[in-house]
Amino acid sequence: MRTFPTAFGLTPSQVRQVIRLAGMAPSLHNSQPWRFRITPHLIELHADPGRRLRAADPEDRELWLACGAALLNLRLALAHEGIRPVVSLLPPLGASTALAEVRSGGQGQPRPEEVRLHAAIPERHSHRQPFRDVPVATADRHLLARAAQEEGTWFHVVQPGQQGALEGLVHRANRVQMADNRFRAELAAWVGRGAGSTEGVPLAAAGPKPDPADQWVHRDFTAGQTERDPGTKFESHPLLVLLCTRTSDPAAELQAGQALQRLWLTATAQGLVASMISQVLEVRETREEVMDLLGGHATPQAMLRIGHGTTTAVAPRREPDDMVFDGVVEPHTGR
Ligand SMILES: Cc1cc2nc3c(=O)[nH]c(=O)nc-3n(C[C@H](O)[C@H](O)[C@H](O)COP(=O)(O)O)c2cc1C
Structure with a gap:
């Protein structure tokens, strides 16, 4: 080394x-x-x-x-x-x-x-299994809200009256993505890699195979290799938050990333678990509809489902030596 x-x-x-x-x-x-x-x-x-x-x-x-x-x-x-x-x-x-x-x-x-x-x-870690039907305490919600604010962002808690519309948008976004050959091929390249892999989502961390009847459709990381336990039932009222920034530009995205992590670490420190549901913010049309749902003044950057859950499998990481470089750097990616 x-x-x-x-x-x-x-x-x-x-x-x-x-x-x-x-x-x-x-x-x-x-x-x-x-x-x-x-x-x-x-x-x-x-x-x-x-x-x-x-x-x-x-x-x-x-x-x-x-x-x-x-x-x-x-x-x-x-x-x-x-x-x-x-x-x-x-x-x-x-x-x-x-x-x-x-x-x-x-x-x-x-x-x-x-x-x-x-x-x-x-x-x-990302907890993709069903959560326990236990609400997130008000004190914890306040801590999470403060974590987002400390990094210059805020989150919108999805209200019961907004859930139906948002659920529909998440399902629509998922259908759009899964109908796209390029998207499916890219996803397939990052899931179900062998035990020695240092990247991608292992099957053990994939969560249940999504079912069209699920309230919130999760991304399918099962690579068609696992069957769903017929008894699988997701929690009925997860805490769903949309992390937002005022603007939509690289600086706002770096800010949102720091906020996402502070929020998620704060949840972890409080004994809470979380997973992300991102399809709806990745597909341009549904993302615009989410913006409308929020009143048009916020840029939604990430959607998290937060609650109480059990342990989960861990996704691997590359070694630090693979993450450092000392050469010449290329321009900023694509922006
Ligand atoms: C911007 C972003 C979007 C993500 N979207 C999803 C998603 O839609 N569904 C999901 O299950 N996980 C999603 N994840 C979680 C990643 O899959 C996860 O962080 C990665 O596999 C590493 O696993 P870990 O979170 O357990 O460390 C997302 C993560 C980031 C940063």
Whole structure:
């Protein structure tokens, strides 16, 4: 194994651990579309253009969300190592093509909230199985709302009167995607990989095969390889939230990614579990209808289902050595 690059006076093994934790962020189909350039005084976050998902995410919106989520983990991991991170999003100077630059703002103990969220990083997973029919407590909802706000975003709780319309849109979006050969081929490439794979969604984490009668249609990660247990019944009232930003641009998406991760880690730290239901925001027409549903003033970036659940299988990750590079960088992806 080559020596890992160092930054901010940390040891190579500390920096490797920082990158490992950054890489535990969620990403579309577990594509892990990030990479890091490490210099003694700077860690740059870059998109990995080879990991774009052109059928599901043609505008790279979700790629930027995933990179934002990795950035939040990076911030927490540095804070844990005693480095106060200072982040510039989309640094404008020079020829940099980084999505974000992280510098040291000096040394200091992590704050209690950072300690809690840092501990939740390896515990956070996508829970695609049915949840228990237990509501999310009001105090927890407030904590989640605050987490979103702390990263400059907010979420809209889907109200009972909106559920019917939204359910219909999710089903429609799913049908559009599954009728698209390119989308299906891309999805197939990321699911059901062998035991040694370090990316993609393993069958064990896939959740039940979706049924057209399900209230909320989940993405089908079963690759046609597992049958649904006939007794499967999803919870009747999940907490569904739409994470929103004011604008729709790469900076907003990086912001939303950090908020998504802070929200999800906060839920994890509170003993809650979550999964994402994204089809409706990936298909342009249904996404526009969701915007209308929200009154036209918000950009919905992510939809999460949050509740109480049991343990789930873990999706694998690449090694930190695979996520760092020191070469010349290509321009920003597609935007
Ligand atoms: C932008 C984005 C969209 C996602 N959309 C979905 C989705 O529609 N359905 C789903 O089950 N998981 C979705 N996920 C979750 C990823 O599949 C998951 O993060 C990845 O497989 C890694 O697994 P983990 O979350 O358990 O670490 C999404 C994640 C991100 C960041």
